[in-house]
Amino acid sequence: MSRLADAQALLDGADLICSAAEVDAAVDRVAREITVALGDSYPLLLSVMGGAVVFTGNLLPKLAFPIDFDYLHVTRYGDDTAGGTLRWISEPRTPVVGRTVLVIDDILDEGITLAAIREHLLAKGAARCLTAVFSDKRIGRPKPIRADFTGLELPDRYVFGYGMDVRGAWRNLPAIYALKD
Numbered sequence: 001m002s003r004l005a006d007a008q009a010l011l012d013g014a015d016l017i018c019s020a021a022e023v024d025a026a027v028d029r030v031a032r033e034i035t036v037a038l039g040d041s042y043p044l045l046l047s048v049m050g051g052a053v054v055f056t057g058n059l060l061p062k063l064a065f066p067i068d069f070d071y072l073h074v075t076r077y078g079d080d081t082a083g084g085t086l087r088w089i090s091e092p093r094t095p096v097v098g099r100t101v102l103v104i105d106d107i108l109d110e111g112i113t114l115a116a117i118r119e120h121l122l123a124k125g126a127a128r129c130l131t132a133v134f135s136d137k138r139i140g141r142p143k144p145i146r147a148d149f150t151g152l153e154l155p156d157r158y159v160f161g162y163g164m165d166v167r168g169a170w171r172n173l174p175a176i177y178a179l180k181d
């Protein structure tokens, strides 16, 4: 099959688990919560590439207070559906020393990625490191970190859409889908 046909077959065989309207409502709520918590602190927002790109792009215009913005890039899934070793691809260029930092990511699954990022930023001198995730997967096991702001809880299935890929595809979907178990 071609890559195009492969990608279409993945979507056709998946379940819609969260509509675009539910996604948008969750992002609105998270934006309000972040505004209450951080509106006076001129935070540095760090988006975790590449999955957080859609959440970040929708969240930022809803924050009506001054922020600095930068990104970092780490990955541990690649095109796979199971996580491996965390790889740092790029560090934020903006110094974090003494800053209130808000890390923005698309999904908290086992929590390994976000816990490592938080530890790294605090070790580099961030005064405070908060985290906002678009989604938190109910994995039924303890995680090494809890997000300070969470959009949606998702079932323990491999999900995609709204920034999250399946075999590299479909980050551009406005709703959330899950592969069949």
Ligand SMILES: O=P(O)(O)OC[C@H]1O[C@H](OP(=O)(O)OP(=O)(O)O)[C@H](O)[C@@H]1O
Pocket: 048, 049, 050, 051, 052, 074, 075, 076, 077, 078, 083, 105, 106, 107, 108, 109, 110, 111, 112, 113, 114, 164, 165
């Ligand atoms: O909680 P964990 O089990 O550590 O998984 C969460 C991470 O997995 C995804 O990144 P991925 O490694 O797929 O990179 P990507 O953002 O480029 O897709 C996602 O964007 C999170 O950063």
Ligand SMILES: Nc1nc2[nH]cnc2c(=O)[nH]1
Pocket: 077, 107, 109, 110, 157, 158, 159, 160, 161, 164, 165, 166
């Ligand atoms: N696309 C995607 N990335 C993930 N990273 C960790 N869990 C997931 C998941 O369920 N889907």
